[in-house]
Amino acid sequence: MLELAILGLLKEQDLHGYELKKRLADTLGLGSGVSFGSLYPALARLERAGAVRSLEPAADTSPIPQTGSLGGELAAFRARTAGTRRGRSRKVYRITQRGEELFAELLAEDSGPAEDARLFSLRLAFARYLSDDARLGMLEHRRLQLLERLNRSGARARTTRDKLDAYLHSLLEHDREATEHDLSWIERLIAREREARAASAAVGATDRADSSGEHPRTTTTPVAMTTGPDKESTR
Amino acid sequence: MLELAILGLLKEQDLHGYELKKRLADTLGLGSGVSFGSLYPALARLERAGAVRSLEPAADTSPIPQTGSLGGELAAFRARTAGTRRGRSRKVYRITQRGEELFAELLAEDSGPAEDARLFSLRLAFARYLSDDARLGMLEHRRLQLLERLNRSGARARTTRDKLDAYLHSLLEHDREATEHDLSWIERLIAREREARAASAAVGATDRADSSGEHPRTTTTPVAMTTGPDKESTR
DNA sequence: CGATAGATGTATCGGCTCGATATAGTGCGG
DNA sequence: CCGCACTATATCGAGCCGATACATCTATCG
Numbered sequence: 001m002l003e004l005a006i007l008g009l010l011k012e013q014d015l016h017g018y019e020l021k022k023r024l025a026d027t028l029g030l031g032s033g034v035s036f037g038s039l040y041p042a043l044a045r046l047e048r049a050g051a052v053r054s055l056e057p058a059a060d061t062s063p064i065p066q067t068g069s070l071g072g073e074l075a076a077f078r079a080r081t082a083g084t085r086r087g088r089s090r091k092v093y094r095i096t097q098r099g100e101e102l103f104a105e106l107l108a109e110d111s112g113p114a115e116d117a118r119l120f121s122l123r124l125a126f127a128r129y130l131s132d133d134a135r136l137g138m139l140e141h142r143r144l145q146l147l148e149r150l151n152r153s154g155a156r157a158r159t160t161r162d163k164l165d166a167y168l169h170s171l172l173e174h175d176r177e178a179t180e181h182d183l184s185w186i187e188r189l190i191a192r193e194r195e196a197r198a199a200s201a202a203v204g205a206t207d208r209a210d211s212s213g214e215h216p217r218t219t220t221t222p223v224a225m226t227t228g229p230d231k232e233s234t235r
Numbered sequence: 236m237l238e239l240a241i242l243g244l245l246k247e248q249d250l251h252g253y254e255l256k257k258r259l260a261d262t263l264g265l266g267s268g269v270s271f272g273s274l275y276p277a278l279a280r281l282e283r284a285g286a287v288r289s290l291e292p293a294a295d296t297s298p299i300p301q302t303g304s305l306g307g308e309l310a311a312f313r314a315r316t317a318g319t320r321r322g323r324s325r326k327v328y329r330i331t332q333r334g335e336e337l338f339a340e341l342l343a344e345d346s347g348p349a350e351d352a353r354l355f356s357l358r359l360a361f362a363r364y365l366s367d368d369a370r371l372g373m374l375e376h377r378r379l380q381l382l383e384r385l386n387r388s389g390a391r392a393r394t395t396r397d398k399l400d401a402y403l404h405s406l407l408e409h410d411r412e413a414t415e416h417d418l419s420w421i422e423r424l425i426a427r428e429r430e431a432r433a434a435s436a437a438v439g440a441t442d443r444a445d446s447s448g449e450h451p452r453t454t455t456t457p458v459a460m461t462t463g464p465d466k467e468s469t470r
Numbered sequence: 471c472g473a474t475a476g477a478t479g480t481a482t483c484g485g486c487t488c489g490a491t492a493t494a495g496t497g498c499g500g
Numbered sequence: 501c502c503g504c505a506c507t508a509t510a511t512c513g514a515g516c517c518g519a520t521a522c523a524t525c526t527a528t529c530g
Binding site: 272276 | 515523524
């Protein structure tokens with residue numbers, strides 16, 4: 001999972017560990033990012049697998065950002081002293097051809113029924129690298145997961161009628177609302193995706209049934225299932 | 236973290252591992268609950284620490300639920316064959332005095348600035364065991380965390396103006412909305428808490444300034460901070 | 471009847487991630 | 501010159517997860 005995020009960031013430019021951690025935290029959706037205890041081992045794994053290679057210091061005034069764009073008041077100061085390397089010597093990582101392939105694999109991977117919210121967010125952050133079909137498939141997949149989760153909320157409400165602690169009840173209720181919110185978001189994304197597709201395919205084949213208002217609800221699944229595990233951090 | 240959840244459930248009744256896992260999944264807010272790979276080691280730790288003890292088979296027709304209330308069609312069948320133990324012999328866990336103490340410690344624990352959403356949910360699920368003050372403190376603490384997170388969202392939006400990928404932008408936007416939703420939920424909980432407190436203290440002291448509409452916003456913090464890490468699963 | 475499938479249960483293993491900590495180089499203010 | 505803060509790489513122990521193994525019982529189908 002971390003590998004995917006690292007490779008995705010390195011696709012755009014070479015980075016050293018510290019900077020990588022920062023971008024993981026605030027460029028991507030990952031709250032607070034990851035700890036060094038995960039990041040460095042992950043980089044080591046990737047290097048061992050030949051997916052990235054590390055470049056030594058690279059002399060001075062390299063085009064690698066001087067850890068910039070944070071702090072605010074600090075930024076001005078940073079601009080003044082730019083070019084003077086600070087702290088310990090950095091090890092800069094660059095993605096390899098093998099790394100590009102690995103990225104594509106990880107991004108497209110099936111990710112069983114347990115796919116959690118973090119992984120979905122990560123995939124969406126790199127959705128621009130997917131084909132139209134793969135991207136739409138990913139969104140539909142997520143939609144089904146959320147529907148299933150919503151089902152379980154309903155089932156739970158029906159099973160344990162009221163006799164619940166007030167705090168627990170509020171928690172469960174909020175969780176259900178958050179899931180509904182997520183679901184409507186995903187459905188907006190799907191609708192947008194279909195519009196774009198329809199627009200780009202304006203020339204060509206015969207009319208393809210849908211395309212007008214009230215988006216076709218795809219595979220619908222009328223809200224009824226019994227089994228299947230799931231994994232949804234918290235919310 | 237898991238220990239807290241286990242002890243909280245065992246406070247109400249003796250349970251065996253499998254049933255414990257089920258309740259972790261759907262009684263509490265934890266999506267999909269935890270895996271056996273966490274649960275059994277956690278139980279072993281708790282037993283080693285003297286916080287729980289395991290009771291052997293306990294003969295037949297014990298008052299422990301026969302893993303009931305799931306399946307639906309299965310429930311009827313289950314009712315018929317109730318009383319006949321199934322599968323491997325179960326090991327039933329019971330909380331000890333030491334366990335009750337440990338539960339109280341874990342529930343009240345300070346939980347640094349990194350407290351994630353899962354842990355907060357867990358604490359809220361057991362909030363009924365906290366004193367009024369501790370409960371309110373927990374809610375205020377969570378409120379500040381969410382405000383800080385919201386700040387960072389704003390800062391990010393101001394720093395990286397527009398030049399963002401559409402999917403990434405949508406992701407970040409959705410994340411911000413979800414945080415706002417969480418925040419307003421917490422504020423409703425705080426308001427409710429204060430009302431209850433005011434109602435119960437109806438007899439006694441002089442009038443205490445607030446109590447009428449437009450809840451007092453507590454410690455307000457006018458949305459401005461620069462540093463501090465955080466941890467928020469995803470969203 | 472016997473085979474098969476499937477639910478119920480307990481348990482362990484390898485691998486990833488985390489939080490804490492160690493190490494180290496640099497500039498800044500007192 | 502000393503301590504402090506910031507940048508940066510790296511490791512350790514422990515927790516958690518997914519997969520898997522193992523064991524026991526029942527229902528169902530040929």
